[in-house]
Amino acid sequence: xxxxxxxxxxxxxxxxxxxxxxxxxxxxxxxxxxxxxxxxxxxxxxxxxxxxxxxxxxxxxxxxxxxxxxxxxxxxxxxxxxxxxxxxxxxxxxxxxxxxxxxxxxxxxxxxxxxxxxxxxxxxxxxxxxxxxxxxxxxxxxxxxxxxxxxxxxxxxxxxxxxxxxxxxxxxxxxxxxxxxxxxxxxxxxxxxxxxxxxxxxxxxxxxxxxxxxxxxxxxxxxxxxxxxxxxxxxxx
Numbered sequence: 001x002x003x004x005x006x007x008x009x010x011x012x013x014x015x016x017x018x019x020x021x022x023x024x025x026x027x028x029x030x031x032x033x034x035x036x037x038x039x040x041x042x043x044x045x046x047x048x049x050x051x052x053x054x055x056x057x058x059x060x061x062x063x064x065x066x067x068x069x070x071x072x073x074x075x076x077x078x079x080x081x082x083x084x085x086x087x088x089x090x091x092x093x094x095x096x097x098x099x100x101x102x103x104x105x106x107x108x109x110x111x112x113x114x115x116x117x118x119x120x121x122x123x124x125x126x127x128x129x130x131x132x133x134x135x136x137x138x139x140x141x142x143x144x145x146x147x148x149x150x151x152x153x154x155x156x157x158x159x160x161x162x163x164x165x166x167x168x169x170x171x172x173x174x175x176x177x178x179x180x181x182x183x184x185x186x187x188x189x190x191x192x193x194x195x196x197x198x199x200x201x202x203x204x205x206x207x208x209x210x211x212x213x214x215x216x217x218x219x220x221x222x223x224x225x226x227x228x229x230x231x232x233x234x235x236x237x
Contacts, residue, residue, distance in 0.1 A: 007150055007190045007204065008048065009170070010070065010161045011182040013037035015062040017098035018184070028098040029061040037185040041070035044211035045187060049073035053155035055083070058090040058162045059121055060101045064113055067161040070185060074159060081115040088125035088132075089146050090170075092163035093139050095128040099163070102126070143169035143177075147202045151192060171204050187211045 014034035017025045030038065042049075052074035057067040067084060068075070075081060092099035104121040107113040128134055131142065147170060150158060162170070164182040171178040171190065187210040193203045 005153075005156050005158070005191070006207065008045075008052070008157065008159045008187055008210065009167055009190055010041075010066065010159060010187040011164050011167060011184065012058075012060075012062040012066040012161065013041070013070070013185040015098070017096075023094075023096035023098045026097045027061045027100060027102045030065045034062070034184065035065065035069060038066040038069035041066075041185045041187065041211055042072055045071070046073055048157075048210065050077065052078070052157050052159050054078070054085065054153060054158045056085040056087050056090065056158060056160045057116075058092070058101075058166070059086040059088055059107065059116075059118065059125070060091055060099075060163070061107075061113065063090075063161045063163065064107075064116060066185060067159075068115075070187075071159055071161070082117045084116055086116055086118055086120060087146070087149070087160070088121055089142055089149070090160060090162045090166060091125070091132075093134055093165040093169065095134040099165075100126050100128060139166075139169050140172070142166075143172060144201060146170050147192075147204065148200070151197065151202045171206070173203055174201070183212050185212065 012030070014031050014037055015028040016031055017023055017028035019031060049071060050073070052071070055067060055071050055074055055078065057063050064086070068081065075084060088101070091101055103126060104118045107118050125132060131138065143166065150160070167182055168178040168180060171180070189207040189210055190204040191207055193205045196203045
C-alpha cells in the first residue's frame with residue numbers, strides 16, 4: 001500500500017428491494033431509476049476516474065450494475081470489465097434473498113454479468129454460513145478482512161462498490177460499525193487511519209464526500225432500527 005493511497009467507497013444505486021422494502025427478491029437488481037442514478041454518477045466522478053488504479057465490486061447484481069454504469073470510464077481505461085475484481089467478501093450483510101448473491105454459473109449465464117471475471121467466486125459464497133454468515137461476529141471479521149485486503153493492495157486509488165450495511169461495517173471504528181446512512185449511488189473517499197494502519201483492524205477515516213447520484217432508500221437494517229425505535233416509543237407512551 002502506498003503511503004498516500006485512498007479508497008473510494010460507493011454504494012449501489014436504487015435496487016428493486018429498496019422499493020417497498022421487499023426483501024424476498026433474489027439478488028435484487030437495479031430498478032430503471034437505479035440505472036439512471038448509476039449512470040448519473042459517471043459524470044460526477046469523471047475526473048477521478050482518470051486516477052483510479054483498481055475497480056472492485058461486490059458480485060451481487062445491483063453492485064455489478066452500478067459498477068458498470070457509474071465507473072465505466074475507469075473500467076475502460078484500465079482494460080475493460082475483466083479487470084474489475086469481483087470481491088465476494090464485500091457482499092451485503094443480511095441473509096435475506098435480496099442480499100444473497102447468485103451462483104457463478106447463474107451470473108455467467110447472463111450476458112450482462114458474463115463480461116466480468118467471476119472466477120474468484122467460491123461455491124459457498126452465497127451460503128450465508130461460516131465466514132459468510134450474517135451474525136455480528138462473522139460480519140465484523142469479514143469487514144476486517146476487506147480492510148486488510150485493501151491495505152495490502154499495491155494500487156494507490158481503489159474504488160470499491162458495495163452495500164449500505166457492509167459499508168458501515170467496513171468503515172467501523174473502535175466503537176463499532178458506522179451509523180452513516182449511505183444514499184443511492186453515493187461515493188466517499190477514505191484513507192487508512194495512520195494510528196491503526198499497521199494493526200489488524202486498520203480502520204478507515206473519511207477524507208471527503210465525492211458524489212451522490214440522487215435518490216435515497218433505507219436499507220433493511222435501517223428499517224429494522226426504525227421499527228425497533230418506533231416500538232420503543234410506543235411502549236413508552
